[in-house]
Amino acid sequence: MQFNQVIGHLKEKQKLIELVGQNRLPHALLFTNKKGNGAFPLVMALATYLLCTDRTAEAACGECNSCTIIDRLAHPDLYLTFPVFNKSKTSGEPSTCKDFMVDFQSFITDRPYADARTWIASLTKENKQGNTPANECNELLRKLNLRPLLGGAKISIIWQAEFLGNNGNRLLKMIEEPPKNTYIFFIAEEPDKILQTIQSRAQLFALKPYSNQLIQDALIANNIDSEQAKEIALMADGNYDLATHLQEDDKRAYYDMLRAWLNAIYTDNLVGMQQSFLAMDALAKEEVKAYLHYCIKLFEQVIRAQYLSPDTLPLSVKEKNLVKGLKKQGLNGYKLEKVNEEIESAIYHLERNVYKKIVLYNLGMNLQDILLKKEVSI
Ligand SMILES: [Zn+2]
Structure with a gap:
């Protein structure tokens, strides 16, 4: 995902590119957005830019080894954390992201603007509650303490960070004293559900909701007829995932x-x-x-x-x-x-x-x- 493929958020893109260029990007960022509002694609574009070995002052090259593998969400220095539920009804270790990774990679590649409910619903018809379990946080800490495999930065993206709940406490020390070149990007729709201690330690990027016009233009760029695009944009009300699936x-x-x-x-x-x-x-x-x-x-x-x-x-x-x-x-x-x-x-x-x-x-x-x-x- 490249910055120019993400709908809207021009100011934030510019700011992020500048921060990376000046080597001033904070180690912990919190992106808040409404549903379908593009925080995940924006963060993926940032990760792509940071990890690219041949980036320019404006964009990732799109061709280096890092750019190629990150597009498949298979970069070894990129860690994705997302809400999961327990696969097995019997007791034992709770399921972790690893158990769902293949499903998540294919889901989020197909629907980068989707929300947690759509993700869980793609896995099961039962009304399951997602969460990000404690053992997932421990595993993430272990991985973040390793050296980067490709020699660049290490990036953790915590998608729908409100599902961390109190387990987020486990990440505090990492946020305060991260190893060199280590970044944690939190994404949330309901930031007030994120621990205050995390909120106060991460730089906030509060994304503005998409206007109907922006959604309409994006649909037209995807070859949707302009009258229909207008109608869909009105119904989707700023949610691009909904707009593309209505x-x-x-x-x-x-x-x-x-x-x-x-x-x-x-x-x-x-x-x-x-x-x-x-x-x-x-x-x-x-x-x-x-x-x-x-x-x-x-x-x-x-x-x-x-x-x-x-x-x-x-x-x-x-x-x-x-x-x-x-x-x-x-x-x-x-x-x-x-x-x-x-x-x-x-x-x-x-x-x-x-x-x-x-x-x-x-x-x-x-x-x-x-x-x-x-x-x-x-
Ligand atoms: Zn590249």
Whole structure:
């Protein structure tokens, strides 16, 4: 991974290149980012640059032995640490990253912008909790104390460092007095779950969320048609991993969910409302947000249908029929705006980690109130 292959974060790239060039790169860095926001690819680009034996003032060469093997995540002086779960149900030593390394290499090469939940879900259908066990930290310390095999630097990347929990204490001494040319890069989405002692010893790179425009441009660069790219970027809401994996299937599923939900609301069907609530609650938070963005997009088209024929709108045939159905319900612009405000407020609360069940339950109740009310007071 090279810096110019990573989406966005121009300032941070420049800063990192400068620090390496001036030989001032701190030994411990903490990169924080939202889901799908590129901290892992950025850190991989930094590792590639640091380990390259023929780098220029701007980039790694891409051709030396180090650049070739790091691309396969097989560099002997690069240590990857990530959350795992216990493979075996019987007692014994807990599983470590080594037990999952081949899976992780192939997963993260394919989806460098992914999050921990997607990683664990790629391994098992069961609802397993990932963690970074104590024996993993001990093994990492052992390896960091060895000499670099290729003679350059030694780099440890701790992906989703919040999963370290209190085991992070084991790394403190290493962070304070690292052997020469040894670097530890922490990556986290929820930095407040990282031990304060680690936070205070690592230089922080807080990555800014991706704008929809940046995601849209990246999708267009990947040969996605510009209208579709715009639509996907809106649903993905800054999560590039989600943007690249939001397929037609997801959109169809979102349509079915919304239709069932609206049917339940309009027929005042409590069982149907409960089913819609459970279907939404079963989605991961990022997917709920993508679904709610889809709902907003669809309601915006209902607003446009107040003065345009639904057939001219940029929607699938099924979606056009849904818009026509909603139009027949006599929805006015005021109600529609209220609906979208409620959905936006739900997204806002989800982002601030308000309990998903509460947000979704309230949203269902509020939408029913707005949609079924005969007279709306202003
Ligand atoms: Zn190189």
